[in-house]
Amino acid sequence: MSGAAVALITIGLFLLGLPLFAVLAAVTSLSLRYLADLPQTAANAAEYELARNMFRVLDQDALLAIPMFVLLGALFDRSGVAAKLVEPRLDGLARVSMNRCRITPEGKAFLRNICMAFDARLARKTDGSHQFSRTV
Numbered sequence: 138m139s140g141a142a143v144a145l146i147t148i149g150l151f152l153l154g155l156p157l158f159a160v161l162a163a164v165t166s167l168s169l170r171y172l173a174d175l176p177q178t179a180a181n182a183a184e185y186e187l188a189r190n191m192f193r194v195l196d197q198d199a200l201l202a203i204p205m206f207v208l209l210g211a212l213f214d215r216s217g218v219a220a221k222l223v224e225p226r227l228d229g230l231a232r233v234s235m236n237r238c239r240i241t242p243e244g245k246a247f248l249r250n251i252c253m254a255f256d257a258r259l260a261r262k263t264d265g266s267h268q269f270s271r272t273v
Contacts, residue, residue: 221254
């Protein structure tokens, strides 16, 4: 199996709609099996080096964060938190950049309201009773 075959398998698994963790697990398993049977000779030095570099990339701790971000994004989307956080941004109460979310000076008075998007117990209250004091 060459590096091109590994790339084609990876692309094919993505096109089938498999999640990222499943694609990484499958490609890693195939590569481990391939590397175990690969004798280190001058004829296949390029393939051996490709396999070694691939394992170096997979060994990085930062790669573990990708599935966690995907999971968190799915949880935010399904729970409605993402939609609740768009409204304060549109009202000018918060600013979102590439790596940071900041509350504007106008939004500081409404910080409690913005954080209520993360309160799971508040979202479950549907009987009209109030567990906490009301906000403005």
